[in-house]
Amino acid sequence: MKRLLLLGLLLGGTMSLIFVLPEFRQTDSALKMSIPTYMGSWQTESYPPSKAELDTLAADTEFSKAKCGLRRVEEMSYITGAAPIDIADLSIVLSGHDLANSIHRPERCMQAQGHRDLVTQPSEITLDDGRTVPLMRIISKRDQRIRTSDGEKVITVDYLTYYFFIGHDRVTASHLQRTLMDITDRVAKGEAQRWAYISTTMAFVPSDERGLGDPPDQAMADKKIRQLLKELASNNVNWGRISS
Template identity: 35%
Template structure:
């Protein structure tokens, strides 16, 4: 990288960091873009309520107005999908966490990451981030076991969605600086654990991904309000 490029990069960083001090302290809130009541049924998936842990609520700033919703959904094949929504409060730095930031703290190693499209039929195309993760646990017998997990996530504002935390941060800063309002972004995750042996079976992985994409296709119209454009900003 040339000296000129380094200087430009440094200037951009300084402007970005400096703009934090220009953010208004008292902002108006835009209407929330999601429903915080997850549906009991999503297609052929039946849901039951799950709670966030006390640690999650503390870290994500429940005291600052952060809201939470989580359900475990099951299909006829006995497979489980966990859907969660975190709606930011006033302190955006606490409320919105990417899985890349919090999953390692839970013992997971992220082994694959990419942005993928999810077809929503007449509702368009939603881009989400897909993570493949593994966590090693020790059974009571002392045997080490690798547990594989796949997670899809995206962010929902008042009118837009994005799979990128960087884009979400940029849009949030722009709205605060130029328009004086807070979008109260929501962070949606859809996650599932692979059954034993699926890490060695590409066909099983495709089936699980298809289930999860179909779940997202049916979930989005139920939780995202009409003000939200499905076409993602990335």
């Protein structure tokens, strides 16, 4: 108990130094913010951030958001040529100068958006060049109100989410590690590193409840969303700048 108290006091004291240090030199993230219209077989459609996001985060926070669609060719009709389209929500938030008000802990934001029963675990993807990218994986549930022929009703939707952070020269999937890196850079180097927070979410249906044309089951969603992140990480990150 004493060790935890001492650690808390030490961390709190270190973070308080941020508010008394001189102005920092700001360094850009190694992630390119613009989301391509095409990423592999995915097609994207950009949309603006919500008013709540703009009002909640610091004024110099930047956003890139898109709905990403992928035709499910494995269920294509050989008669009509039509196929269901899987939809993933892709969001990139680029921090500004203010460490506390640009990027929040992702799980905290998800809970504020109505997600519950969050199960978080570390993961990773491997790019074609062999580079490993750390990820955090979350399974969650969210109640949604829908219209039916009998009026409105509430249904529970399952979601799969992955996220990670790209800084000026580092990548991590840990919000705590990102915070400690940022504190170290500000204290030791006088640098405020801009961090890009990348998250991707897709709804899924339990395999035993799924019918033809329904959203993917968890295994299918996992495969597709990881492929989307692989495309983004391969094309939008300046890996030459990232420390090994």
